[in-house]
Amino acid sequence: MSERAPTDTNGVHGRDPHPLRGRTVLVTGAGRRGGIGHAIASLAASYGASTVLHHFQPHDEAQEWGADDLDAVVESVRRHALDDAVVAEISADLADPHGPARLMVAAxxxxxxxxxxxxxxxxxxEDGPLGGVTAEQLDAHWAVDARSSILLAQAFVQQHDGRPGGSIVFMTSGQELGPLPGEIAYAAAKAAMAGITTTIADELADLGIRVNTVNPGPVDTGYLTDDMWRLVAPMFPFGRYGRPDDPARLIVWLATDEAAWITGQTINTEGGFGRWRPRGPS
Incomplete structure (x- = not known):
């Protein structure tokens, strides 16, 4: 008979409850409390990390949900942080070719x-179907959704000093799993991030930096209406839409040493969306 494991006084089976203590996480697109970025930053803070929240309020102000109160956003994340951890915010326009480098230097x-x-x-x-999408729309999505992430990775490497724990997580949108109607520019740019993951991961492996990409699936960040839910509900095996915490748990875990053997992967976290037989509306 095997020996019984000792009583666990430090998390689950000896797991450190603060696996990101002493590390800093920069999360882009984290300016709204209802968004995935805020959920990522809050969980990273609860894992012991210092967190830098990037935002660009002019973008949010142009959307129907509007911009959030940045002081409230920062305070919300700070409530999850350890006493000695830093929680800060930085504004940067990532459509600007120099924006990613400036953001990384500031962080x-x-x-x-x-x-x-x-x-x-x-x-x-700023998107459309094949018959209506413009060159300007294609360029705008490429600049923000793909180019800026690649340039951020470049700037990240330039400031990285080789210490253990280096990790980059890109985001994609599952465009290879099913269509994104009316979103030609967005789908193309996000596909680029999934497509480049293995190449960047290979380049950075010698530096000890892991690179992975996550498809968060459909997540309600404030835009889901009752009519929209009734239309798509049969495509969700668990009978609910994604919540910001759902992808955040995977993304933050990928930043910990528990994921030290995972790199070059594109991972879907979408609750089986659209995979199985249709269900009746919830």
Whole structure:
């Protein structure tokens, strides 16, 4: 008979309850309390990390949900943080070719070193079907949804000093699993991030930096209406839409040492969306 495991006084089976203590996580697109970025930053803070929240309020102000109160956003994340951890916010326009480098320099100046980069930001709107999409729309989505993430990864590597724990997480949108009607520019740019993951992961492996990409699936960040839910409910095996915490748990776990053997992967976390037989509306 095997020996019984000792009584666990430090998390589950000896797991550190603060596996990101002493590390800093930069999360882009984290300016709204209802968004995935805020959920990622809050969970990273609860894991012991210092967190830098990137935002660009002019983008949010142009959306129907509007911009959030940044002081409230920061305070919300701070409530999850350890006493000695830093929680800060930085504004940057990632459509600007120089925006990613400026953001990384500013973040490193705030916290000394960025250990984990999560590219959660995306351009909302300014899209169309094949018959209507314009060159300007294609360029706009490429600039924000793909180019800026690649340049952020470049800037991350330039400030990384080789210490353990380096990790980058890109975001994609599952466009290879099913169509995104009317979103040609967005789908193309997000597909680029999934497509480049293995190449960047290979380049950075010698530096000890892991690179993975996550498809968060359909997540209600404030845009889901009753009519929309009735239309798509049969496609959700668990009878509910995604919540910001759902992808956040995977993304933050990928930043911990528990995921030290995972790199170059594109991972879907979408509750089986659209995979199984249709269900009746909830």
């Amino acid at each position: 490193a100046e705030l916290v000394g070193h960025v250990d984990v980069l999560v590219c959660n930001h995306a351009l909302t709107g």
